[in-house]
Amino acid sequence: MESNCYHCGNPCEEDTIVHDGKSFCCNGCKTVYEIFSENELTCYYDLTQNPGATPNEIAGKYDFLDQPSIAEKLLEFDDEHVQIVTLYIPHIHCSSCIWLLENLQKLQTEVSSSIVNFPKKTVRITYNSEAISLKEIVLLLCRIGYEPYISLEDYENGKKPIDRSLIYKLGVAGFAFGNVMLLSFPEYFEVDEFWLNQYKPMFRWIMFAMSLPVVFYAANDYFITAFKGIRSKFLNIDVPIALGISVLFIRSVFEIITEAGPGFLDSLTGLVFFLLLGKFFQQKTYNFLSFERDYKSYFPIGITKINLDGTEETVQVYDIEKGDRLLIRNEELIPVDGILIKGDAQIDYSFVTGEADAVTKQSGDKIFAGGKQTHGAIEMEALKSVSQSYLTQLWSNDVFNKNKDESFKNITDSISKYFTIAILLIAIISGLVWYFVSPEKAWNVVTAILIIACPCALALSAPFTMGNLLRILGKKKCYLKNANVLEQLAKIDTIIFDKTGTITAGNKMELSYEGVTISNEEEVLLKNTLRNSNHPLSRQLYSILKANNIVTLDSFEEHTGKGMEATFQNNSIKVGSSSFVGNATATETLKTAVHISTNNHYKGKYIFKNTYREGIPELFQELSSRYDISILSGDNESEKETLQHLLPNAVELHFNQKPSDKLEHIKTLQEKGKNVLMIGDGLNDAGALKQSNVGIAIAENVNVFSPACDAILDASKVKELAAYMKLSKTSIKIIKTSFILSFIYNIIGLSFAISGELSPVVAAILMPLSSISIVAFVTVATNMFGKNLK
Amino acid sequence: MSVIYILITVSIIVAIVFFTLFVKAVKTGQYDDSYTPSVRMLFEDELVKENNKQTKNK
Incomplete structure (x- = not known):
């Protein structure tokens, strides 16, 4: 019977469980359903189809939450x-x-309230701590398939304060803008009425009072960055903005005091409001993604230590010392380098290397931090402390202390240098000219030039273009860290791919059989032998083989690290490594393979091959015409031929690359003046991702694991990469066009200013008009180009 | 004197009241999550419906 699980939506395979007229793929899902139906929560299934997740095995995993010192760091409030x-x-x-999640109190009455923040994927739970502990809350969540993610990072950072200052500033500026605009209305029409003239000064002073918080609070960021820019001898876009704002303010105050005119306070507040709006628009970040991860967000907080007298104790990972005995349970991460003492170790290093196959270790073997135990519990002895382990040492490389954004000069800032100089020159020259023509007007003209030239439209075009494109790409599951990444992406000329997990699908393997055909009987035997083994390769082979009658084997024995043997009726079978099954002709050793012999006759082997992601050859074909491409793989050369066959000739292939080799490779390219894009996954690429101009991490599930990077791309969208790269180039074109538009506005404004004709009403119309039309232009343009994306 | 002083004072007071309400709203975190409430709002009906069911069952 082929159907989907009522709870999680996964297809139900062989052992479908039917309960209450619904089918479930496993006992876990059924249990969750039972919990919900007992507590009248089945409404859960009405809102969305198959919304659930299968609960994971969690025994003992959260014991560390019982430690008051650890729990204390995680709690937001504790009474x-x-x-x-x-x-x-x-x-x-x-x-x-x-x-x-917001109805948790129905499941557990001790919970008094729970509030979900959907964009951040968090839930804030308030509970009665006398009746229930933090650990029990976490276990409850695990039981219903909502396992929280608690890592060392949470422990270190504690609570982050939320920065809401931009919203306040936007509110202040908007408030002042609206009111000042209303109060200046009489001035716009130059009504010469007695009563209006009577109250003019009062209106002006109220406007002045309202503009004070705008200049000194809402706009203070512009003054600060402009000051910083000048101090480091760099004219960024905030310099002309700050100049414009201060001239606007000073001239307005001057006019109000001398009763010469109403000043430009309406333009001033409007300008600040629009600028902040642009900032707000660009600030959109993906709350639920983290681009700054290092090993800390992968590591658990607590680990079980076995004391000399055999008792178990939960300790914090930073307290692990050399010589400590540790218990690593199934699905737990190894926090330090050490020696395996006891147990059957199947270690999955996919976080570290991207390689999906688990490695089998025997007692006495060295095991490294970052691996995940996938088969039962093991005991190990720590050889190093956390910060000294092989994996964590990668983070002591200098690259991780550099901030990429600081060294990058964006398109607006690089143009603003010329812009500022040009404006200052125009102001000085026309000031001098007017000084000789009619000196009393010179001050007016100079200030008018500085006011009208304030590059509001110029400063807005990039934030709005980038902000909108970031949003469009986000909908296509390509999440960029910030606007600078998009600009950097447009400059890329060299692309480097990691192999495993990036261009190959991490968890899918292709299987081929080489050797003597095996009979049906033997296949049944083989499948039943594999059924008894937990080795990852056995599990994969088992799920692919078609034979299906289950028999009870007469004998079965597993030899860790070698293979297994079994007998049934009069046949015996050996499955495992080449030497174990007695293969005399040991040929290729590079490929991952499972060898088989029956009744001591060698039969053949199943070869596991990586499957390449859909559309990879087409993607490389398209990219290779415009970029230099190479592949840096940590694996051996077994896939070289396939890759050469699959990809265009121009693609360079490098194998056996260590994490530090990858980093160095990119460094050398950059020293040659290349702009490098690195595409990788796994922690082994972390250094390379950081060193590159743009690092994109490929993630099968964007919510879970990805190393520090500039962008996260959903694995299903890898083939669209070329289109995204093209879009980044288009965005630069859009920005440049909008720059030209805003220059035209500036020239019109300047012609008013230089001729000494700039009246407040002209400024009040021209400045918002230019800003709004630029924003409209870039929004329409980006949406038009974004539509073509898949 | 003139009614305009009263009007201006009143209007500014009203404006300031709204402004303080805005600041309070930000402070209590209303702007931190602008998505979930839009979904949560739609659940109220579901909850009521379910409560009815429960009472009927009893």
């Missing part, structure tokens, strides 16, 4: 009776999730 905790839950993805 005698009430505790509040905010947990990050990656599975939050639909409205059913919100509904269920």
Whole structure:
């Protein structure tokens, strides 16, 4: 029977469980359904189809939460009776999730309230700490398939204060803008009426009072960055803006005091409001993604230590010392380098290398931090502390202390240098000319030039273009860290790909069989032998083989690290490594393979091959005409031929690259003046991603694991990369066009200013008009180009 | 004197009241998450419906 699980939507395979007229793929899903139906929460399934997740095995995993010192760091609020905790839950993805999590009190009456923040994927739970502990809350969430993600990073950072200053500033500027505009209305029409003239000074002073917070609070960022720019001898775009704002303010105050005119306070407040609006628009970041991850967000907070007297104790990972005995449970991460002491170790290093196959280790072998145990519990002895382990040492490289954004000069800033100089020159020259023509007008003209030249439209075009494109790309599951990344992307000339997990699908393997055909009987035997093994390769082979009658084997024995043997009726079978099954002709050793022999006759082998992602050859074909492409792989050369066959000839292939080799390779290219884009996954690429001009991490699931990078791309969208790169180039073209438009506005404005004709009403019309039309232009243009994306 | 002073004072007071309300709203975190409330609002009906069901069952 082929159907989908009522709870999680996964296809139900062989052991479908039917309960209450609904089918479930496993017991876990069924249990969650039972919990919900007992508590009248089945509404969960009405809102979205198949919203759930299969609960994971969690025994013992969260014991560390019982440690008061650890729990204290995670709690947001802690009173005698009430505790509040905010947990990050990656599975939050639909409205059913919100509904269920906000109804937690129905499942657990000790919970008094729970509030979901959907964009951030967090839930804030308030509960009675006398009746229930943090650990029990977390276990409850795990039981219903919403396992929170708690890492060392949460422990270190504690609570981050939220910066809301931009919203306040926007509010202040908007408030002042509206009111000042209303109060200046009489001035616009130059009504010469007695009563209006009577109250003119009062209106002006109220406007003045309202503009004070705008200049000194809302616009203070512009003054600060302009000052910083000048101090480091660099004319950024904020210099002319700050200049414009201060001249506007000083001249307005001067006019009000001397009763010469109403000043330009309406333009001033409007300008600041529009500028802040642009900033707000660009500030959109992806709350639920983290671009700054290092090993800390992968590592657990607590680990089980075995004391000399055999008792178990939860300790914090930073407290692990050399010589400590540690217990690593199934699915737990190894926090330090060490030696395996006891247990059957199947270690998955995919976080570190991107390589999906688990490695088998025997007691006495060295195991490295960052690996994940995938088969039962093991005991190990720590050889180093956390910060000294091989993996974590990668982060002591200088690259990780550099801030990429600071060294990058964006398009607006590079133009503003010439712009500022030009404006100052025009102001000085026309000031001098007017000084000789009619000296009393010179001051007016100079200030008018500086006011009208204030590059509002210029400063707005890039934020709005980038902000809108970031949003469009975000909808296509390509998440950029900020606007600068988009600009950098347009400058790229060299692309470097990682192999495993980037251009190959991490978890999918292709299987081929080489050797003597095996009979049906043997296939049944083989499948039943594999059924008894937990080795990842066995599991994969098992799921692919077609034979299906289950028999009880007469004998079965597994030899860790070698293979297994089994007998059934009169046949015996050996499955495992080449030497174990007695293959005399050991040929290729590079490929991952499972060898088989029956009744001591060698039969053949199943070869596992990586499958390349859909559309990879086409993508490379398209990119290779415009970029230099190379592949840096940490693996051996077994795939070289396939790759050469698959990809255009221009693609360079490098194998056996260590994480530090990748970093160095990119450094050398950059020293040659190349702008390098690195595309990778896994922690082994972390250094390379950081060193490159733009680092894109490929993620199968954007919510879970990705190393520090500039952008995160969903794995299903890798083939669209060429289109995204093209869009980044288009965005620069759009910005340049809008620059030309805003220069035209400036020239019109300047012609008023130089001739000494700039009246407040002209300024009040021209400045918002230019800003709004530029914003409209870039928004329409970006949406038009964004539509073509898949 | 003139009614305009009263009017101006009143209008500014009203404006300031609105402004303080805005600041309060930001402070209590209303602008931190602009998505979830839009979904949450739609659940109220579901909850009521379910409560009815429960009472009927009893």
